[in-house]
Amino acid sequence: MKIAVLPGDGIGTEIVAEAVKVLHALDLDFEMETALVGGAAYEAFGHPLPEATLKLAQEADAVLFGAVGDWKFDQLERHLRPEQAILGLRKSLGLFANFRPAICYEQLVGASSLKPELVAGLDILIIRELTGDIYFGQPRGRRTAVDGHFPGAEEAFDTMRYSRPEIERIAHVAFQAARQRSKKVTSVDKANVLETFQFWKDVVTEVHQQYPDVELEHMYVDNAAMQLVKAPKKFDVVVTGNMFGDILSDEASMLTGSIGMLPSASLNAKNQGLYEPSHGSAPDIAGQGVANPLATILSAAMMLRFSLQQPEAADRIESAVQSVLAQGLRTTDIFAPGTTKVGTMEMGDAVVAAL
Amino acid sequence: MKIAVLPGDGIGTEIVAEAVKVLHALDLDFEMETALVGGAAYEAFGHPLPEATLKLAQEADAVLFGAVGDWKFDQLERHLRPEQAILGLRKSLGLFANFRPAICYEQLVGASSLKPELVAGLDILIIRELTGDIYFGQPRGRRTAVDGHFPGAEEAFDTMRYSRPEIERIAHVAFQAARQRSKKVTSVDKANVLETFQFWKDVVTEVHQQYPDVELEHMYVDNAAMQLVKAPKKFDVVVTGNMFGDILSDEASMLTGSIGMLPSASLNAKNQGLYEPSHGSAPDIAGQGVANPLATILSAAMMLRFSLQQPEAADRIESAVQSVLAQGLRTTDIFAPGTTKVGTMEMGDAVVAAL
Ligand SMILES: CC(C)[C@H](C(=O)O)[C@@H](O)C(=O)O
Ligand SMILES: CC(C)[C@H](C(=O)O)[C@@H](O)C(=O)O
Numbered sequence: 107m108k109i110a111v112l113p114g115d116g117i118g119t120e121i122v123a124e125a126v127k128v129l130h131a132l133d134l135d136f137e138m139e140t141a142l143v144g145g146a147a148y149e150a151f152g153h154p155l156p157e158a159t160l161k162l163a164q165e166a167d168a169v170l171f172g173a174v175g176d177w178k179f180d181q182l183e184r185h186l187r188p189e190q191a192i193l194g195l196r197k198s199l200g201l202f203a204n205f206r207p208a209i210c211y212e213q214l215v216g217a218s219s220l221k222p223e224l225v226a227g228l229d230i231l232i233i234r235e236l237t238g239d240i241y242f243g244q245p246r247g248r249r250t251a252v253d254g255h256f257p258g259a260e261e262a263f264d265t266m267r268y269s270r271p272e273i274e275r276i277a278h279v280a281f282q283a284a285r286q287r288s289k290k291v292t293s294v295d296k297a298n299v300l301e302t303f304q305f306w307k308d309v310v311t312e313v314h315q316q317y318p319d320v321e322l323e324h325m326y327v328d329n330a331a332m333q334l335v336k337a338p339k340k341f342d343v344v345v346t347g348n349m350f351g352d353i354l355s356d357e358a359s360m361l362t363g364s365i366g367m368l369p370s371a372s373l374n375a376k377n378q379g380l381y382e383p384s385h386g387s388a389p390d391i392a393g394q395g396v397a398n399p400l401a402t403i404l405s406a407a408m409m410l411r412f413s414l415q416q417p418e419a420a421d422r423i424e425s426a427v428q429s430v431l432a433q434g435l436r437t438t439d440i441f442a443p444g445t446t447k448v449g450t451m452e453m454g455d456a457v458v459a460a461l
Numbered sequence: 462m463k464i465a466v467l468p469g470d471g472i473g474t475e476i477v478a479e480a481v482k483v484l485h486a487l488d489l490d491f492e493m494e495t496a497l498v499g500g501a502a503y504e505a506f507g508h509p510l511p512e513a514t515l516k517l518a519q520e521a522d523a524v525l526f527g528a529v530g531d532w533k534f535d536q537l538e539r540h541l542r543p544e545q546a547i548l549g550l551r552k553s554l555g556l557f558a559n560f561r562p563a564i565c566y567e568q569l570v571g572a573s574s575l576k577p578e579l580v581a582g583l584d585i586l587i588i589r590e591l592t593g594d595i596y597f598g599q600p601r602g603r604r605t606a607v608d609g610h611f612p613g614a615e616e617a618f619d620t621m622r623y624s625r626p627e628i629e630r631i632a633h634v635a636f637q638a639a640r641q642r643s644k645k646v647t648s649v650d651k652a653n654v655l656e657t658f659q660f661w662k663d664v665v666t667e668v669h670q671q672y673p674d675v676e677l678e679h680m681y682v683d684n685a686a687m688q689l690v691k692a693p694k695k696f697d698v699v700v701t702g703n704m705f706g707d708i709l710s711d712e713a714s715m716l717t718g719s720i721g722m723l724p725s726a727s728l729n730a731k732n733q734g735l736y737e738p739s740h741g742s743a744p745d746i747a748g749q750g751v752a753n754p755l756a757t758i759l760s761a762a763m764m765l766r767f768s769l770q771q772p773e774a775a776d777r778i779e780s781a782v783q784s785v786l787a788q789g790l791r792t793t794d795i796f797a798p799g800t801t802k803v804g805t806m807e808m809g810d811a812v813v814a815a816l
Contacts, residue, residue: 262660
């Protein structure tokens, strides 16, 4: 088994180092190889996703990813910016199924901006389609408008699109995930306005015929954005497209107050996967040794479970994380009076000790 | 001056009746004419936006709109569903500038799902472009995919597009609104992924040159969805496209805990406008006399200010609403122990009495 380790930019290197430390401590038989990605790769090789990095990722069973991006790359042309690396990896590896849990950790309920009773025990799984939609749809670009409100004016455009098999496969993923949980799926669309999402709703409804034991609810994206704030615990598995999933999964993870704790997995049809924390590269605190490595460590656990067939090792990591939280150890982002503030490395060491 | 009154479906008729009562009580010189719209119009005439209703709206100086929609119309073909009326009105009247305030009323802080300190004093103005973007972009439809992940498969697609003049005019609206407030605009885009929103960002930045006294900040939509939850008071004026505005304005209004209190205005270049509450038709409580009419009454105040050049009358209504809240009167949706529960009509009567 081979893991491609891509730390990236900002706090990426610090948090990935802790996850790698935890993986080593498990004493399992896999190979890890590290490569540059994002801004770091641009600075070294002139491209955020160099050929060698892509090749390593393609040949590995799983990719452990940190985070990419920094203000200093904002002025680059779009195709050279750090985030193109993550879009390129998703596309090249065909990582169509993105799992983003939004869990509110018992010990961190107070960190949520929502009232405690609304988030205590929260455990949502957002399943976002990750290789289709308006993210990759062609044609796109700039041109002179031939119709619309201002014919003759300069305009920019993108294409939203979903094909039947793309919707079918992500719907299967969602219904199967729901079977392991409370057997309820909320499919989020905008069928009242978009052709793409009327089709989405139709196809999800068809696939649902094969899962009579799972309850299916349809919800418009604007309503979902509201219900997440109003009563997040009403959700269990949420499945949606790439664009809506981007927005709703970030909203949901911030609701928990635990965004520094939330892992994510992006899988393809062969269960190859890319694993990364839900948070970003946080250039403002990079290099200070204060970032929270737990989301990345928990991403490594997801990797062991989904791509490396090591569910017991995954369980061990997750229990170790529970145990460091129970010991009262906290990085700055989740610190509260009465707990013990620790740095990135201390937190990683504590997880290793708890294994 | 002529007002087209379109109550619509569900609680629409009840709440609009109260706003009309308040308008009459002002004793100003304008004509009001009522017509069916939405599901009610479909049932009577076979179309959610009959010719006569559209003509009335076009000829009026302003439209006072209730709400449309009911589960029973869910099975209709899309072009006959109630919400097509609102899309049709926006398009036909050219209502490109949608103003959606997200205000947390002092007396209702406790109703928010956010912690009180995060929402007390909240006052955001979301300015959503309303006639462009993927809502109206052509081409759209179903077809056989010729490329993408599954060539040959059935697919659905929509076109996102914005032209320069469309972005320029909404940017001007936002910067001018910011001059009346705290001189800060957050423009929300997804320039890291979409051509349309890279163009949006570029054009907003250009228009900003004409407003050196206003601060401009750019934010990605996924981050905006998070920051609204984390620290909503950091926002003042938010300007964004039709699709992102749909999602973020609903999220923001729900944050306030006062969605039953929030009005909205949709204006065209001639200051003709459509005014409606931010909430929906709530078919579950329709006909019971319990709906909150205040958002509609406050929408009538916006109408007086923006389309009918009666700012003093608008002020009078807004003060009257403050006063009924101060008296402790509450409809069910905003009721809390220690306040007095009233019905829709009683609330309308109380506003009239307070005028
Ligand atoms: C960096 C960006 C392109 C990316 C996305 O929009 O998918 C990010 O927001 C995410 O959610 O992983
Ligand atoms: C009813 C629907 C078409 C509409 C929209 O998406 O614009 C509504 O959600 C709104 O925000 O006014």
